[in-house]
Amino acid sequence: MGALITAKENFHAVSLSGGKDSTCLLLLMIERGLPIDAVIWADTGMEFPEMYGHISKVDEHLYRERGLHITTLRSPKSFEYMMFDEPKQMFRASYSILQDELFNYMTEQGFKGFQRGEYGSTAEHLTSLQYQIKQDKERLEKLQQRIQKEQVKYEPARHISKTLNEIDGMGQKTFTGKMAISKEDYSQLTALAKEGITSRAEIKSLEQNANYYRQKYFDSANALERMKTKYNELKEKCKPFLEALEHFPEVAKLFTEKVRQLFSFKEEQQRAEKEAREKERQERIKARRNKRDMER
Numbered sequence: 415m416g417a418l419i420t421a422k423e424n425f426h427a428v429s430l431s432g433g434k435d436s437t438c439l440l441l442l443m444i445e446r447g448l449p450i451d452a453v454i455w456a457d458t459g460m461e462f463p464e465m466y467g468h469i470s471k472v473d474e475h476l477y478r479e480r481g482l483h484i485t486t487l488r489s490p491k492s493f494e495y496m497m498f499d500e501p502k503q504m505f506r507a508s509y510s511i512l513q514d515e516l517f518n519y520m521t522e523q524g525f526k527g528f529q530r531g532e533y534g535s536t537a538e539h540l541t542s543l544q545y546q547i548k549q550d551k552e553r554l555e556k557l558q559q560r561i562q563k564e565q566v567k568y569e570p571a572r573h574i575s576k577t578l579n580e581i582d583g584m585g586q587k588t589f590t591g592k593m594a595i596s597k598e599d600y601s602q603l604t605a606l607a608k609e610g611i612t613s614r615a616e617i618k619s620l621e622q623n624a625n626y627y628r629q630k631y632f633d634s635a636n637a638l639e640r641m642k643t644k645y646n647e648l649k650e651k652c653k654p655f656l657e658a659l660e661h662f663p664e665v666a667k668l669f670t671e672k673v674r675q676l677f678s679f680k681e682e683q684q685r686a687e688k689e690a691r692e693k694e695r696q697e698r699i700k701a702r703r704n705k706r707d708m709e710r
Contacts, residue, residue, distance in 0.1 A: 430455045434678040550645045561634045
């Protein structure tokens with residue numbers, strides 16, 4: 415694959431990464447008859463075999479439709495040298511100008527309810543894994559707050575349940591089989607019985623609340639333990655990647671991009687297979703209908 419790029423007044427070049435977005439853009443430009451003078455693709459020398467196969471198919475389609483081949487760019491230095499051996503200047507990128515332009519544009523367009531980021535901030539965007547860990551920590555904190563809240567509600571209901579158990583334990587059985595209670599217990603029981611006539615419904619409600627909040631407390635405690643386990647497992651699984659991201663950020667980002675491209679390619683294949691199956695099914699239905707019409 416290769417092409418000679420010539421200078422002209424209006425030159426239309428398409429940058430192709432091999433991912434779903436740039437591939438879709440190129441195919442739409444071909445389909446809609448938009449001008450294309452060159453399609454440029456950068457080969458790092460460390461692409462997956464599937465990527466080279468994909469670029470080859472795109473090149474064949476481009477040549478068949480427009481008579482052009484993809485122009486492949488390669489660095490005279492190897493990818494390994496540029497990533498690991500070539501001296502690099504360490505710096506922190508600033509997004510201050512971009513933040514100003516975005517804020518001014520959104521304001522001019524009439525958007526409200528947002529603020530520009532803090533001036534002079536050196537905060538960086540979180541990676542997807544760091545963001546997931548941060549979200550897990552927030553969920554753990556919310557679960558702990560819920561457990562404390564449910565515990566506060568559960569304690570009064572538990573006290574009521576305890577009082578009811580004490581009432582059930584009043585009195586002693588005599589040798590004749592009858593129940594005998596002390597005068598003090600009798601007075602207390604009579605007072606409680608009178609009170610219970612007017613508040614029986616409330617007592618029943620409190621018993622139900624006690625059971626409800628007891629179950630909520632256990633459910634929240636179990637959910638917290640499961641979340642802690644998942645968080646520790648996720649943290650352990652992410653540890654190698656986070657270390658690689660810290661020491662070799664470019665390699666880690668490249669790896670993530672390659673994995674994303676593979677998943678995108680797989681999704682495209684599955685979608686194409688699904689569409690083909692649906693088309694075949696519709697054709698079979700149409701054939702059966704035509705056959706019934708002919709038999710009539």
